[in-house]
Amino acid sequence: MTKTLLEIKEFKMHFHTDKGVVKAVDGIDLSVNEGEVVGLVGESGCGKSVTSLSVMGLVPTPPGKVEAGSIQLAGRDLTRLKRREWRQVRGNEVAMIFQEPMTSLNPVFTVGSQMIEAIRQHRQVGKKEARHRAGEALREVGISRDSILDEYPHQLSGGMRQRVMIAMAMVCEPKLLIADEPTTALDVTIQAQILDLMRRLNQEKGTAILMITHDLGVVAEMCSRVVVMYAGQVVEEADVNTLFSNPKHPYTAGLLRSIPQLDKRSDRLYSIPGNVPNPRQMPTGCRFAPRCEHVQSICLDREPPLFHITTGDHTSRCWLHGTEKEDVDRDSSRDVVRS
Amino acid sequence: MLIPVLIGMSIITFSIVHAIPGDPAKAILGEKATPEAVAQLKESMGLGKPLFIQYVDYVKGILSGDLGTSFITKTSVAEEIGPYLAATMELSFAAMVIAVFFGMNLGILAAWRHNTGVDYTAMVIAIIGVSVPVFWLGLMEQWVFAQDLSWLPSNGRIDARMGFEPITNFYFIDALIQGDFVAFGDAFRHIILPAVALGTIPMAYIARMTRSSMLEVMRSDYIRTVRAKGVSEFLIIYKHTLRNAFIPILTVFGLQMGLLLGGAILTETIFSWPGIGRYVYEAINNRDYPVIQSGILIIAFIFVMINLIVDLLYAWIDPRIQYGKE
Ligand SMILES: Nc1ncnc2c1ncn2[C@@H]1O[C@H](COP(=O)(O)OP(=O)(O)OP(=O)(O)O)[C@@H](O)[C@H]1O
Ligand code: SF4
Ligand SMILES: [Mg+2]
Numbered sequence: 001m002t003k004t005l006l007e008i009k010e011f012k013m014h015f016h017t018d019k020g021v022v023k024a025v026d027g028i029d030l031s032v033n034e035g036e037v038v039g040l041v042g043e044s045g046c047g048k049s050v051t052s053l054s055v056m057g058l059v060p061t062p063p064g065k066v067e068a069g070s071i072q073l074a075g076r077d078l079t080r081l082k083r084r085e086w087r088q089v090r091g092n093e094v095a096m097i098f099q100e101p102m103t104s105l106n107p108v109f110t111v112g113s114q115m116i117e118a119i120r121q122h123r124q125v126g127k128k129e130a131r132h133r134a135g136e137a138l139r140e141v142g143i144s145r146d147s148i149l150d151e152y153p154h155q156l157s158g159g160m161r162q163r164v165m166i167a168m169a170m171v172c173e174p175k176l177l178i179a180d181e182p183t184t185a186l187d188v189t190i191q192a193q194i195l196d197l198m199r200r201l202n203q204e205k206g207t208a209i210l211m212i213t214h215d216l217g218v219v220a221e222m223c224s225r226v227v228v229m230y231a232g233q234v235v236e237e238a239d240v241n242t243l244f245s246n247p248k249h250p251y252t253a254g255l256l257r258s259i260p261q262l263d264k265r266s267d268r269l270y271s272i273p274g275n276v277p278n279p280r281q282m283p284t285g286c287r288f289a290p291r292c293e294h295v296q297s298i299c300l301d302r303e304p305p306l307f308h309i310t311t312g313d314h315t316s317r318c319w320l321h322g323t324e325k326e327d328v329d330r331d332s333s334r335d336v337v338r339s
Numbered sequence: 340m341l342i343p344v345l346i347g348m349s350i351i352t353f354s355i356v357h358a359i360p361g362d363p364a365k366a367i368l369g370e371k372a373t374p375e376a377v378a379q380l381k382e383s384m385g386l387g388k389p390l391f392i393q394y395v396d397y398v399k400g401i402l403s404g405d406l407g408t409s410f411i412t413k414t415s416v417a418e419e420i421g422p423y424l425a426a427t428m429e430l431s432f433a434a435m436v437i438a439v440f441f442g443m444n445l446g447i448l449a450a451w452r453h454n455t456g457v458d459y460t461a462m463v464i465a466i467i468g469v470s471v472p473v474f475w476l477g478l479m480e481q482w483v484f485a486q487d488l489s490w491l492p493s494n495g496r497i498d499a500r501m502g503f504e505p506i507t508n509f510y511f512i513d514a515l516i517q518g519d520f521v522a523f524g525d526a527f528r529h530i531i532l533p534a535v536a537l538g539t540i541p542m543a544y545i546a547r548m549t550r551s552s553m554l555e556v557m558r559s560d561y562i563r564t565v566r567a568k569g570v571s572e573f574l575i576i577y578k579h580t581l582r583n584a585f586i587p588i589l590t591v592f593g594l595q596m597g598l599l600l601g602g603a604i605l606t607e608t609i610f611s612w613p614g615i616g617r618y619v620y621e622a623i624n625n626r627d628y629p630v631i632q633s634g635i636l637i638i639a640f641i642f643v644m645i646n647l648i649v650d651l652l653y654a655w656i657d658p659r660i661q662y663g664k665e
Contacts, residue, residue: 056567083572090569103560108582108657118568152658165564 005208006032006176011069013054016062020280024050026232032176035206039219042229045276048212052178056096057086092122095169099181101162105153112149115168122172137167141197159190170201180212195222216259220244228252231277231287238314248309248316250292294320344643352635353394356628363410363626384410407629416633424637425508426496427614430537431603433530435596437538438545446549451576453554461546468543473602477536477609484532494611497526533610537602541595548591552584585656593649597642
């Protein structure tokens, strides 16, 4: 029996700026089970980072504001935490690594001192013991020379820094690791190494991973389940095989078509026409309608809910997969309809 | 780097001093002196020689620790200048402490409470601070706190009636050595007003630079990482952010200390503070060349030393900066 570790329900994070309200995350549902690797994909600006930062309580408020919903971590609602309580969660129960390894470590402190700080923040151990644990955590990520503890970040390559970031994130053995595009800034061979490393940590330590990326290749390689986001909402969710073999939402289908393929030669790479909607002025009706080739009149009128596709846990936010009647009949709290 | 700067400074001070209109011999002997007496005095003061020779003599003197002899008191400047120097250093140090402590904390507070009433208030204080002239602030302080409210003394370093016997001429140190806490307290009360007058402008500049530098660092990725570790807000600000924001703050500090030394002359005059500033000020009135030259040279020397220390601090704060390894 798998237990749910993270459960985000109808969560809305809006930014109140001088130029209007940015609905960066506008009612998303997402769950991660213990030990599971879940992919979160979508185009730039769709709200992936805001979602993940919300789980860490790292969205600056103001301008950000939780408008609705909850984020449950092991049964506790994070949106209600006080500042002190947040500090117990961060780095301890949930840890995070970021896209930019080059700038994510403090340039004026040694690797060792930054790792020791992470350990001593949550564990009652002496400096010496913490240093020992830091060395061990670095060996786990494949850095065996102890001298690195006394080196400064600028002395390391990008791949090395990302390893250090992972070691630092893992040092208190969090139940969930959030990786926000951890390999985007690295070159291909290093990317593969880092992904390998993360997969090994997942298997050996049972750490659940929420993998944020816009690279479907990464998803195929790492994840068991995928959540696709578009304009602040979840538009499709499925296990990874179903999603790749049988994408339902026209946006997901478009994303899949835009992956370059070695076996099929084509002169031009497919890309979804049009642009992401302005987050300050979302279209009424389906948010993907202006770019969708299957658009019908209802799409422009009414926002589609998440419909259950007949097979298992596959959901899609598209009028092609359900009817208005079902929407009216939808079960009380969740925005999900069974068909 | 230090040596060419010091040579340049010695040339500049020498030239400025000799460009001051007026004749020292006439100044000493008075308007009614006979031309012969004036010429004779000039000769004995070494002013008859060509300028270049005078300069060489002057530099030779400095190198052997001889700063010349005052035309007026006839004592060696090197001997005489000690207490004045100590007074100036004590005042400047106090002003510096005020500037750094209040400036940085004001800037940190403003950055931490960015775009709130606290931020706006702090920045209004800083804007007023950079634009208020030292002499005006000094006179206002004297008027309000010394005259009107009689809270604090407005003149001198210590109450003369205490009969305080200095040893090193740094009164705070001396008072501690002697275990004389009454004198310590009195010296403390005396230094407050002039130190505040002198420290206000650098305080305001440091506050502004601290704020903008802190804001920039706070937005950086690595501060987000620190926060993601669960580190407390206090350590995020005072350990991680401040250390990174320090370089530009330090630059402003170095520049402001130069201006502070200049401001010291004005402040000393207003508060009858017996420092280098007053010493040189009186020397200028008397055309006492050796005193003027040495006074200015010493102030310039202190300025260079402060900037040298600032440069060393850069490398200590930021491991990416390494001198001599470029
Ligand atoms: N502090 C903020 N203030 C105002 N708007 C913000 C803020 N942070 C994020 N946003 C907005 O929220 C939206 C979602 O941003 P987010 O960073 O989550 O996108 P993303 O999916 O991670 O994109 P990318 O792939 O480029 O990282 C964007 O429109 C962005 O402009
Ligand atoms: S609801 Fe309509 S516009 Fe939106 S994705 Fe489905 S078909 Fe396209
Ligand atoms: Mg992002």
